[in-house]
Amino acid sequence: MAYPHIGIIGGGIAGATAALHFADLGLQVSIFEQGPSLVDGPPICHLHAGGNLYREISQQQCVQLLKESIETVKLYKYTMNVRPTVIAVPIQDKGQPEDLLPRLQVIKDAYQSLVEQDSSNQVLGDPQHYFKLYSQQELERLSKRDVPNPDSLTEQSLDEWMIPFAKSVDLNTLKFPVVLVQEYGLSVFRLSATVNLALGQLPNCQIYTQTQVIGVEAQDKQWTIHHTSYDANQSVHTPEQATTVDYLINASGYQTGVVDDWINAPRSRLVEFKAAYVTHWQEGSALWPEVIFHGERGTPQGMAQLTPYPDGYFQLHGMTEDITLFEDGVAHSTEESSQPKLPVHLVNKIIHGWSEEQQTIRTNKAIQHMAQFIPSFASATLGGKPLFGAQQIPGTDITLRAASVSFAGDNYARMEIVKASSALEAAKQIEEQMRECGFYDERQLTQQNIASQLTIEQVLDTACTLAEQRHYPLALAKVGGVQSK
CATH class of the missing domain: 3.50.50.60 (FAD/NAD(P)-binding domain)
Incomplete structure (x- = not known):
């Protein structure tokens, strides 16, 4: 053959x-x-080993993302940035932290089962430590501790990972508990x-x-x-x-x-143009977890995402129309064509890049969006050009x-x-x-x-x-x- x-x-x-x-x-x-x-x-930056960034998706999608992430890490073994993710629900948000817990338990059980089937699936640390909850009192106690030496941290040093968060976040802006979960980063480079x-x-x-x-x-x-x-x-x-x-x-x-x-x-699909912003924060030299402040997509209170990199660099998403999303950034296929048509000015961004003014304006809005929860982040500066592109959604x-x-x-x-x-x-x-x-x-x-x-x-x-x-x-x-x- x-x-x-x-x-x-x-x-x-x-x-x-x-x-x-x-x-x-x-x-x-x-x-x-x-x-x-x-x-x-x-802008690929997150492994999505459990889908906890998206409270609107089904448990079935979350478990599917968990399984796919484990297989991806086994294929691309040097691409993971091993640090947990913190999920916080702001006071202004309609959701409740308790709403996240049943799903977290389902994902934890699924991860435990996958590890029992094959020990090589244990790429997200010990399944027993897949997530941990923190009350306001616990975080206030952690805020008084010294930031740990990076060399002493492991993926299982859960409380130590929370110290920079506890020290820098305005805890009065949040509902409790706050969740720490073993969702890791992914390096596109x-x-x-x-x-x-x-x-x-x-x-x-x-x-x-x-x-x-x-x-x-x-x-x-x-x-x-x-x-x-x-x-x-x-x-x-x-x-x-x-x-x-x-x-x-x-x-x-x-x-x-x-x-x-x-x-x-013929095929029906959407195309969405999105961007993330590269910032540098002088105070952010500690090893940070990734941090997600949930919010309603497309509103001024949209989700805020802080993705840490070495040397004080942070990538930001803000799920509002003047940060990560764009007012005319979603296009639909038609009966005449399977290819959704994005506006010319967004296609030009993909082909030719951004003007300095556009980069600066949106990056500063992303910094301000994050600073409502991490006040000292207001001192962050533009750290590089945006990561951007369009993705299809069938x-x-x-x-x-x-x-x-x-x-x-x-x-x-x-x-x-x-x-x-x-x-x-x-x-x-x-x-x-x-x-x-x-x-x-x-x-x-x-x-x-x-x-x-x-x-x-x-x-x-x-x-x-x-x-x-x-x-x-x-x-x-x-x-x-x-x-x-």
Whole structure:
């Protein structure tokens, strides 16, 4: 049986993970990416191992995100920033902290069960310590303790992780209890470094970066992908080339509908443009947990998210229309086209970047949004350009977070992930469909797992180079939190 040639359009986290998965199996893979390197898209920063950032999603989605996150960490072992996340409900919010507790217990039990099935699933610390609750009195006591030496912290030093929070947050703005949960960070730069290094070592994977796919057509039972490449300054395009593949994976991110339209495979979806902001806070030199202040999405009181990195850098989300969200930032597909149309000014941001004025205004609003809970954060300054991009959401539910893949016919799959941790599960579902359709016999293949052979030094070195090339602070590529024990 001849092995199929797989064509993947899009080299973001979805396409790159699929390329790594199938190339590891020994299949021939060609991946096409517009940018200069793989995984250079929306602001991935959180593992979502339990979905606790999103109180509006179902328990089923939370458990699915937990399972997918564990598999993701096992594939990309140097990408995690090991530090817990604090979930707090502000006094002004309609929700109650107690509402979070049944779900936390379900996720904790699911994690315990996964660890009992396979000890290698224990990537989020001891399941017994998956979460802990703190009263106002306990936090006031912790606020009087000294900030611990970073070298003394482990992922299980729960009270010690809470000390910077207890010292800096205005506790009178919160309802209690406050939750600490073992949801960790994810480094987009170390993720990118891992796939770029690993795929570069696989001779059966052809990587086409700085390549524009300009059309796809069906030919017999195959697909012909028409593409052209351009040099770094995009002034010279090569003549059009054609690559014929047996199976087509559409991993085009927010542009997935363009390929759907080319091959007449209609699909309903949303596209949302979002941004996060890079700040530097002189007082933030301690090892911080990530902090989530819940709020109603799209209102001035939208969720505030503080993501820590080394060297006093923090990434901010504010789920309001003048910070992370945009007034006209959600577009819908139509009966005429599967590709939602974002406004021109947002597409221009994706292609050309932001003006300094835009960066400064929105970053300062993000700082002010955080300072209502952490007053001393008002002294933070702009630390770099925003992390931004557009994400697709299949269907019509803007709150959907656990999504993976859909199929049209026997040899076309769309990767429709919303969270980075869903990419590997989507690739596995495509593998299963390919086997069911007789593309190959798994008994003839040997899994390699090239990524596991990389060293932390290799990944860090490449991640720092990528951060530099993309004009972001090196801190975003470095290891945050503690070394997992």
